[in-house]
Amino acid sequence: MSPQPPPPQPWTSVDDYFSDLLAPPDEALTAALRDSDTAGLPQINVTPNQGKLLHLLARTQGARRILEIGTLGGYSTIWLARALPADGRLITLEYKPEHAEVARANLARAGLDKVTEVRVGPALDSLAALGAAHAEHPAPFDFVFIDADKANNPHYVEWSLQLTRPGSLIVLDNVVRGGAVTDADDPDPAVRGTRAALDLMARHPKLSATAVQTVGAKGYDGFALARVLD
Template identity: 90%
Template structure:
């Protein structure tokens, strides 16, 4: 890393710290969720506090009553999102690894959100197929979908999000910049290819209106895509 790049990273971190301390300061439950996730040796890939607050504000602005999260990890982003729900709301979050789900259950219970949330464990595409069958039998569309799982399957996750939402629903796809590699059509990395395919789907699908935003901060150079399901 060049000296200039290192300086930029320090500046990004300082600005993120300032924004977080001023506008998105984590409380005891959020801090404990990160602590327990680290103690359980979960990867350090959770959203930052200001990103979590953004998700919460988007869900609140949406008036979301049903939220779907693909990729639970330790439940940090789940806490931010679930706090946007009304008392009779529901959040379903999908996690591949049982050991991650176990940490998340403890974190959600400590935050007082276990009655509003449900963690389903297994391969996300299988869990989404099961949700699709439930939806076909008893339609209950999601108002907000947050996708933050394995990037190779991003286009499939977007497709399922479309099947499980309604006109007006929002879909957020995280980590779309891939260090800038997303612009390279010849990149063979599965995460880059999956992300490009998901963005292409968002761009051409007649039921979606989408944009993507680059970000810098404590997670480095990153970004997210935001799509609204058309009426």
């Protein structure tokens, strides 16, 4: 007999309950996940209830301009873009062209291609281009979601500071690293980058931040929130 899979952890069932009750899927979101899987994209999207949290945070923020660093297939992008007003704008940065192609199709099917722009290439290059445009025609972002390669997290936080305004909100995902974030000697670049980003959030005079642990369908993780101060 083949070994039986382990029973689901209770927090997975709770995540499913919360998502089904409070963040039920619709055709565009379901199709975005399906087409991402078909295209072979890694299954590292935010969960539905996490996507709903991003949506509510952006709406509570009154965000008119949103920056997302790390697009993947556009699932979180859909949640964020749906929080925008009719004249809002979201720019999302994706390293891999094949991921960006999937994301653009998902955003178009969701009716969000007119308010979103997927920029392809290394995020630091795209951020530098945004910084140059910001210097000439400043239009700050009200909300930033960082969910890309973790080694560059401190650089992404630094750029977010340059591209936002007092009162903007920065969300940094995947900060717990299964608990490894507490180990100052861990050589993993993702852990080191996350620790450096959190240290920056803690000491920067223009940021007020906190971090929250989570457990659910994606395992043991968490996120950090930082508000840009005057």
